[in-house]
Amino acid sequence: MSPEPEFRRDPVCGRWAVVAPERSHRPITLEGVEPRHRRNGERRPCPFCPGQEHDTPDEVLAYRASGSAPDGPGWQLRVVPNKFPAVRPDAGGAFCAVEGMVFLTTPGFGRAEVVVECAEHLADPTALNPQQFTDVFRAYRERLVALAGDPQLAYAAVFKNVGAEAGASLGHTHSQIISLPIVPEAIWAELLGSEAFHARTGRCVFCDLAARELADGERVVARSANFLAVTAFAPRYAYEFWVLPLQHSARYEAITDARASELAGLIRRVLVALDRAQAEPAYNWFLHTAPLRSPELAHYHWHIEVLPRTARPAGLEWGYGCFITTVSPERAAAELRGALPPDERPVG
Amino acid sequence: MSPEPEFRRDPVCGRWAVVAPERSHRPITLEGVEPRHRRNGERRPCPFCPGQEHDTPDEVLAYRASGSAPDGPGWQLRVVPNKFPAVRPDAGGAFCAVEGMVFLTTPGFGRAEVVVECAEHLADPTALNPQQFTDVFRAYRERLVALAGDPQLAYAAVFKNVGAEAGASLGHTHSQIISLPIVPEAIWAELLGSEAFHARTGRCVFCDLAARELADGERVVARSANFLAVTAFAPRYAYEFWVLPLQHSARYEAITDARASELAGLIRRVLVALDRAQAEPAYNWFLHTAPLRSPELAHYHWHIEVLPRTARPAGLEWGYGCFITTVSPERAAAELRGALPPDERPVG
Numbered sequence: 001m002s003p004e005p006e007f008r009r010d011p012v013c014g015r016w017a018v019v020a021p022e023r024s025h026r027p028i029t030l031e032g033v034e035p036r037h038r039r040n041g042e043r044r045p046c047p048f049c050p051g052q053e054h055d056t057p058d059e060v061l062a063y064r065a066s067g068s069a070p071d072g073p074g075w076q077l078r079v080v081p082n083k084f085p086a087v088r089p090d091a092g093g094a095f096c097a098v099e100g101m102v103f104l105t106t107p108g109f110g111r112a113e114v115v116v117e118c119a120e121h122l123a124d125p126t127a128l129n130p131q132q133f134t135d136v137f138r139a140y141r142e143r144l145v146a147l148a149g150d151p152q153l154a155y156a157a158v159f160k161n162v163g164a165e166a167g168a169s170l171g172h173t174h175s176q177i178i179s180l181p182i183v184p185e186a187i188w189a190e191l192l193g194s195e196a197f198h199a200r201t202g203r204c205v206f207c208d209l210a211a212r213e214l215a216d217g218e219r220v221v222a223r224s225a226n227f228l229a230v231t232a233f234a235p236r237y238a239y240e241f242w243v244l245p246l247q248h249s250a251r252y253e254a255i256t257d258a259r260a261s262e263l264a265g266l267i268r269r270v271l272v273a274l275d276r277a278q279a280e281p282a283y284n285w286f287l288h289t290a291p292l293r294s295p296e297l298a299h300y301h302w303h304i305e306v307l308p309r310t311a312r313p314a315g316l317e318w319g320y321g322c323f324i325t326t327v328s329p330e331r332a333a334a335e336l337r338g339a340l341p342p343d344e345r346p347v348g
Numbered sequence: 349m350s351p352e353p354e355f356r357r358d359p360v361c362g363r364w365a366v367v368a369p370e371r372s373h374r375p376i377t378l379e380g381v382e383p384r385h386r387r388n389g390e391r392r393p394c395p396f397c398p399g400q401e402h403d404t405p406d407e408v409l410a411y412r413a414s415g416s417a418p419d420g421p422g423w424q425l426r427v428v429p430n431k432f433p434a435v436r437p438d439a440g441g442a443f444c445a446v447e448g449m450v451f452l453t454t455p456g457f458g459r460a461e462v463v464v465e466c467a468e469h470l471a472d473p474t475a476l477n478p479q480q481f482t483d484v485f486r487a488y489r490e491r492l493v494a495l496a497g498d499p500q501l502a503y504a505a506v507f508k509n510v511g512a513e514a515g516a517s518l519g520h521t522h523s524q525i526i527s528l529p530i531v532p533e534a535i536w537a538e539l540l541g542s543e544a545f546h547a548r549t550g551r552c553v554f555c556d557l558a559a560r561e562l563a564d565g566e567r568v569v570a571r572s573a574n575f576l577a578v579t580a581f582a583p584r585y586a587y588e589f590w591v592l593p594l595q596h597s598a599r600y601e602a603i604t605d606a607r608a609s610e611l612a613g614l615i616r617r618v619l620v621a622l623d624r625a626q627a628e629p630a631y632n633w634f635l636h637t638a639p640l641r642s643p644e645l646a647h648y649h650w651h652i653e654v655l656p657r658t659a660r661p662a663g664l665e666w667g668y669g670c671f672i673t674t675v676s677p678e679r680a681a682a683e684l685r686g687a688l689p690p691d692e693r694p695v696g
Contacts, residue, residue: 008582011557012545013537017582018672021679086664086672101549102556103581157670159663167662178664185669189361197360201449208450209359233451234356234365236666286667307666314515315507316434316526318584318655319634321533322505324366324434331369 005091005108007182015185018108020086047083048116048172050075057081060113061142063135077135078116079143079177085112087178106181109152115139115175123171124280125162126271130261130344133268136175137260140287143177144253148292153179155187155291158252163282165309183291190288191300198299206301207248209233219329221273221336224266224343226259231329231336236317238310238327239278239336243267244303252289252302265343267304273339274308277332283308353439353456355530363533366456368434395431396464396520398423405429408461409490411483425483426464427491427525433460435526454529457500463487463523471519472628473510474619478609478692481616484523485608488635491525492601496640501527503535503639506600511630513657531639538636539648546647554649555596557581567677569621569684572614572691574607579677579684584665586658586675587626587684591615592651600637600650613691615652621687622656625680631656 005020047055050073058071061079068074087110096106117125118132125133140158147156160175161168183191197205213219213230221229221241232240243266245259255263267285274281289302310327317323353368395403398421406419409427416422435458444454465473466480473481488506495504508523509516531539545553561567561578569577569589580588591614593607603611615633622629637650658675665671 010541010580010582011553013534013541015537015582016670017584018670019583019676020672021674021676100556100560101545102553102560157664157668159667161662165660167660167665176663180670184664186361187668189363189669193358193361197449205359205450208448212448212450232358234358234363235367236365284663284666286663288667305667312513312515314509315524315632315634316505316532317515318632319507319636319653320505320535321537322364322366322528324368326369328367328369 004093005085005087006093007106007108007180009104011102011104016182018086020108046121046170046172048078048114048170048174049121050119053078056083056114056116060146061139063139073119076119076132077139079113079139080116082112082114082176085110087112087180109181111147111150111153111177111179113143113177113179115143115177117173117175121171122173124275125160125173126268126275128173128268130265130268133264134257134261137255137264138257140175140177141253141255141260144289144292147177147179148253150179151293152181153292155180155183157184157286158289159284159286161284163280163309165282166284166307168282179292187288187291191290194299194301204248204299204301206244206303210244210246219333221270221333222266222340222343224262227263227266229266229270231333232305233329235325235329235332236313236323237307238325239274239281239308239332240329241270241274241306241332241336242303243270243306244301248298248301250290250297250300250302251294252287254296263304267306269340269343270336271306272341273336274306276339277335278308278310281308281310352441353433353435354441355454355456355528357452359450359452364530366434368456394469394518394520396426396462396518396522397469398467401426404431404462404464408494409487411487421467424467424480425487427461427487428464430460430462430524433458435460435528457529459495459498459501459525459527461491461525461527463491463525465521465523469519470521472623473508473521474616474623476521476616478613478616481612482605482609485603485612486605488523488525489601489603489608492637492640495525495527496601498527500529501640503528503531505532505634506637507632507634509632511628511657513630514632514655516630527640535636535639539638542647542649552596552647552649554592554651558592558594567681569618569681570614570688570691572610575611575614577614577618579681580653581677583673583677583680584661584671585655586673587622587629587656587680588677589618589622589654589680589684590651591618591654592649596646596649598638598645598648598650599642600635602644611652615654617688617691618684619654620689621684622654624687625683626656626658629656629658 053071059078062075063077064075087108091107091109093107098104156179194205219230229243285306401419407426407428410423411425412423435456439455439457441455446452504527542553567578577591633654
């Protein structure tokens with residue numbers, strides 16, 4: 001039995017999983033698959049709305065009116081520890097216990113935080129105004145910088161679940177930041193793959209990808225002065241798209257306020273297009289950046305991946321890691337381009 | 349645009365995906381998430397029922413009454429090419445074309461086959477009688493042996509989708525065999541992981557795992573003379589379980605008829621327990637075996653993984669490959685043990 005949350009490493013392929021029996025007590029107010037958001041009708045007061053600050057642990061970051069007190073109203077964005085965390089700062093147990101070289105475990109140590117993205121009870125991230133949307137991407141940066149100060153943490157996963165089918169459990173728009181004592185599998189795979197590419201070619205694979213996509217144009221959805229949005233070349237789900245900076249940068253922490261605003265504007269436009277093209281699908285977005293406290297790396301390049309739930313993965317996907325999509329990334333990009341709202345940002 | 353199905357390699361992490369625009373034309377008679385099976389009410393004749401053999405391509409294997417003609421009634425099990433394949437034996441295009449070392453593609457070559465597991469229109473694999481269930485595992489072996497004869501194929505993925513949420517699209521119980529010109533990512537990960545373990549210890553990690561699980565017992569769900577069913581130590585989904593032979597064997601092709609019958613009996617019992625413990629969840633099972641034409645390997649060990657859809661993976665899972673479960677594998681094993689039907693097989 002595992003009363004404490006615990007990381008466990010798959011004995012064969014090395015994938016880390018979290019066994020967190022306590023987490024089953026969290027409230028889930030979004031049920032079923034449709035509609036994507038239950039915009040009203042939640043049965044209890046939303047714990048993320050102003051006036052309910054007592055319902056969450058104390059805030060670790062807030063953008064709030066000057067003079068307003070912490071953990072009370074007056075905020076525009078709040079970051080709070082998750083009340084029902086999958087990992088905990090106080091998790092006990094033996095550090096990296098190995099049983100016969102087969103069963104490796106380590107305590108379910110970590111921090112789970114929620115970024116409440118606005119004070120209004122909005123379900124849909126595209127309902128955020130440009131300033132609110134920008135604040136989300138500034139808050140990501142600030143938390144990454146702060147979390148890097150804890151030497152026990154190796155990686156901070158920054159992601160967002162939109163819609164019940166993508167794992168969202170509460171209808172007030174929010175992101176999550178889960179910081180881990182390990183570097184998770186998908187990031188390792190990217191670090192190793194990009195390092196091998198760099199060793200062969202002397203170049204960053206993401207920089208090459210961006211240059212080729214811009215030259216070719218077939219998978220380009222939108223661009224701004226410093227960012228590019230393209231559909232994924234080898235997608236897991238149809239309409240999967242990636243947003244990456246055109247200038248090489250391994251660490252998201254280095255983003256400026258101006259660039260965060262530009263990034264937010266670009267992502268927001270493509271999400272509006274996705275909602276139009278695919279009738280508001282559920283989706284996740286996640287930030288892939290270098291591990292905490294990493295120096296700038298020549299081979300790695302931060303980016304954001306957006307994964308809409310446009311199909312149901314089956315045995316080939318789950319059993320073998322081989323994804324089938326029935327809409328080509330080129331067609332998806334054309335559809336998304338056709339559905340883009342006008343760019344309201346000043347040029348330059 | 350991709351009129352032809354195509355394999356594409358992710359430029360960063362190397363994962364292969366299939367872009368198969370044609371496949372969107374396949375019929376889907378199972379819709380929505382609940383109920384797991386639409387046992388009646390399909391709007392067109394089931395293409396897998398006797399009398400509808402003209403609705404599928406010609407059979408490549410059948411267990412049928414002696415004297416009955418191919419592609420007519422009289423069969424107990426039929427293997428036919430998929431009418432709506434994700435990969436095709438005649439896929440054209442340039443072999444392994446690389447654009448600037450970034451975008452690697454190869455034609456969507458391969459074979460997609462369907463194992464129609466019984467003549468009756470049964471939706472649920474546990475409704476198969478013991479002989480029918482055994483035939484499925486014999487047919488897997490026979491097709492693996494036959495497919496190994498095609499030197500263009502590297503791997504045959506053998507899997508089953510049960511329930512719409514696990515990707516099933518037709519309600520007559522069937523498995524799929526998709527043969528690929530590449531070894532898929534999840535198998536590579538297991539081959540590499542088990543090879544590294546063997547290099548360190550001189551032992552097979554699966555043999556070690558089986559010995560430790562048997563000694564400990566906490567995750568053992570059931571066993572027979574030659575096979576073991578255990579819940580996964582680091583699961584992706586709660587109640588995930590693996591079935592593996594107790595004697596080392598890398599190649600499923602080597603299984604005897606008697607062992608196939610024993611394996612089928614064990615898996616069937618645990619599936620009945622899963623249906624009881626979790627109210628008939630959707631699930632996939634998949635066979636992990638060595639690549640086609642592989643010699644016997646000291647480090648690899650074939651096994652079957654059963655992955656029930658007991659949660660909705662969200663951003664941490666999809667974005668970082670880190671799975672959270674809220675039911676410990678030890679508790680899941682105890683529940684499954686408690687729900688096992690009696691073993692009807694003769695002892696010995």
